Amino acid sequence: xxxxxxxxxxxxxxxxxxxxxxxxxxxxxxxxxxxxxxxxxxxxxxxxxxxxxxxxxxxxxxxxxxxxxxxxxxxxxxxxxxxxxxxxxxxxxxxxxxxxxxxxxxxxxxxxxxxxxxxxxxxxxxxxxxxxxxxxxxxxxxxxxxxxxxxxxxxxxxxxxxxxxxxxxxxxxxxxxxxxxxxxxxxxxxxxxxxxxxxxxxxxxxxxxxxxxxxxxxxxxxxxxxxxx
Amino acid sequence: xxxxxxxxxxxxxxxxxxxxxxxxxxxxxxxxxxxxxxxxxxxxxxxxxxxxxxxxxxxxxxxxxxxxxxxxxxxxxxxxxxxxxxxxxxxxxxxxxxxxxxxxxxxxxxxxxxxxxxxxxxxxxxxxxxxxxxxxxxxxxxxxxxxxxxxxxxxxxxxxxxxxxxxxxxxxxxxxxxxxxxxxxxxxxxxxxxxxxxxxxxxxxxxxxxxxxxxxxxxxxxxxxxxxxxxxxxxxxxxxxxxxxxxxxxxxxxxxxxxxxxxxxxxxxxxxxxxxxxxxxxxxxxxxxxxxxxxxxxxxxxx
Numbered sequence: 001x002x003x004x005x006x007x008x009x010x011x012x013x014x015x016x017x018x019x020x021x022x023x024x025x026x027x028x029x030x031x032x033x034x035x036x037x038x039x040x041x042x043x044x045x046x047x048x049x050x051x052x053x054x055x056x057x058x059x060x061x062x063x064x065x066x067x068x069x070x071x072x073x074x075x076x077x078x079x080x081x082x083x084x085x086x087x088x089x090x091x092x093x094x095x096x097x098x099x100x101x102x103x104x105x106x107x108x109x110x111x112x113x114x115x116x117x118x119x120x121x122x123x124x125x126x127x128x129x130x131x132x133x134x135x136x137x138x139x140x141x142x143x144x145x146x147x148x149x150x151x152x153x154x155x156x157x158x159x160x161x162x163x164x165x166x167x168x169x170x171x172x173x174x175x176x177x178x179x180x181x182x183x184x185x186x187x188x189x190x191x192x193x194x195x196x197x198x199x200x201x202x203x204x205x206x207x208x209x210x211x212x213x214x215x216x217x218x219x220x221x222x223x224x225x226x227x228x229x
Numbered sequence: 230x231x232x233x234x235x236x237x238x239x240x241x242x243x244x245x246x247x248x249x250x251x252x253x254x255x256x257x258x259x260x261x262x263x264x265x266x267x268x269x270x271x272x273x274x275x276x277x278x279x280x281x282x283x284x285x286x287x288x289x290x291x292x293x294x295x296x297x298x299x300x301x302x303x304x305x306x307x308x309x310x311x312x313x314x315x316x317x318x319x320x321x322x323x324x325x326x327x328x329x330x331x332x333x334x335x336x337x338x339x340x341x342x343x344x345x346x347x348x349x350x351x352x353x354x355x356x357x358x359x360x361x362x363x364x365x366x367x368x369x370x371x372x373x374x375x376x377x378x379x380x381x382x383x384x385x386x387x388x389x390x391x392x393x394x395x396x397x398x399x400x401x402x403x404x405x406x407x408x409x410x411x412x413x414x415x416x417x418x419x420x421x422x423x424x425x426x427x428x429x430x431x432x433x434x435x436x437x438x439x440x441x442x443x444x445x446x447x448x449x450x451x452x453x454x455x456x457x458x459x460x461x462x463x464x465x466x467x468x469x470x471x472x473x474x475x476x477x478x479x480x481x482x483x484x485x486x487x488x489x490x491x492x493x494x495x496x497x498x499x500x501x502x503x504x505x506x507x508x509x510x511x512x513x514x515x516x517x518x519x520x521x522x523x524x525x526x527x528x529x530x531x532x
Contacts (some may be wrong), residue, residue, distance in 0.1 A: 050446075073450075074340070074451045076448040076449060078444060079445070079447065079448035084446050090443060090446075092439060092440060092443065093439075103447075106234045107234075107443075107446065107447060107449035107453055108448055108449055151447070155447065155448075
């Protein structure tokens with residue numbers, strides 16, 4: 001599903017690459033934790049998959065498509081197959097829960113009938129049934145993140161990228177978010193989640209890829225957050 | 230394409246940016262109105278020129294019993310032999326295309342026609358006071374004037390030689406000057422309008438950067454991301470144009486048509502002329518706003 005082949009990314013005006021010679025594969029339906037200290041290249045990894053950045057060297061394939069050969073005008077179509085969740089939720093403050101989720105479908109031109117059918121389903125899936133009319137500032141952090149997950153998943157992407165989704169949420173609520181992500185993973189969606197949250201990584205027992213100074217220092221199936229000896 | 234959704238986004242954008250939108254509409258309206266006014270002036274000048282093209286260019290006025298100029302006083306009214314010799318001499322000149330004699334009766338008729346709007350004036354003037362004249366059409370508009378005038382000027386029976394073009398040139402320069410001034414202001418304002426459109430759209434894009442970043446993230450096409458802004462710009466352009474169209478109708482009916490009354494002839498612009506200018510203003514307004522929005526967005530919303 002995601003294939004990195006000797007990928008190096010050096011940002012302009014920086015001597016040290018943000019990612020260096022990264023080669024890895026993420027299969028369809030996998031759940032992958034991306035761990036490592038700040039500045040180790042986790043976000044760059046995610047941005048490369050979205051083609052918000054282009055690699056300096058190496059090749060990236062996402063869903064069988066070579067990103068280097070993907071024309072600019074095709075990038076939106078790539079992004080429709082990838083859902084995104086962020087630490088800061090990125091909800092629209094002037095739209096309610098339903099409108100925030102529906103927005104993702106409206107802007108890609110989905111028919112109204114389709115939107116009216118799938119949006120309530122996804123809101124139920126993330127556990128926000130009955131809260132369609134709430135505005136983001138009336139929701140807790142955990143609930144806001146559930147809305148963000150619903151928005152990322154509403155178009156049934158093949159891949160869900162999560163950049164520290166529990167970073168702004170207390171541990172108890174984080175477990176709820178992880179359950180939602182796990183549920184989404186069980187539908188066959190590949191999930192890649194960058195995180196600092198050791199407790200979550202340890203409890204989930206999924207594949208762990210550790211980055212340090214832009215290099216993969218560990219790639220372990222059913223791994224834990226800290227170094228395993 | 231979900232029209233309802235796009236229009237909703239456009240409405241939000243315009244409302245959030247209200248002061249800037251109003252400023253934009255006003256500037257677009259004024260610059261289009263001025264540009265249109267300039268064009269109307271151009272048309273007015275053209276029409277006036279065409280009107281006078283077929284007319285006589287030189288009038289040789291003859292002395293009558295009531296003429297007040299010293300040479301008429303000295304020589305008395307023109308006699309029929311003087312008329313005949315003047316006519317013969319004029320016809321001999323190579324610069325002259327043709328000459329005809331306008332009697333006092335004919336001149337009086339023309340006078341009454343030209344000043345038909347001002348009956349109190351025509352009532353004061355009697356037929357005897359209107360001089361008869363030779364109306365001379367020249368072959369080469371201005372070049373022959375000196376020669377022809379020199380031939381007859383000061384001869385017994387001739388009161389004065391008048392170049393019609395010299396009367397008109399005052400009117401031309403008045404209209405031409407007004408047109409140039411209007412055009413210069415219009416161009417400056419159009420530049421201001423372009424900058425204002427760019428600024429308004431940029432501000433609008435900044436206000437909605439959350440929306441646009443999410444749109445890009447979930448895979449909205451560039452067209453879909455840009456469309457609301459583009460429509461915003463074009464709507465502002467259209468509203469500005471509507472106001473400008475109203476102003477142009479006023480300029481024609483209250484300005485140019487009224488101005489005509491101060492001149493002894495009646496050359497009004499047709500409704501078709503006005504419509505043409507208004508349509509041109511619309512095309513210009515929409516293109517101006519649309520293209521500026523598009524170029525601004527390309528720089529601002531680049532992926």
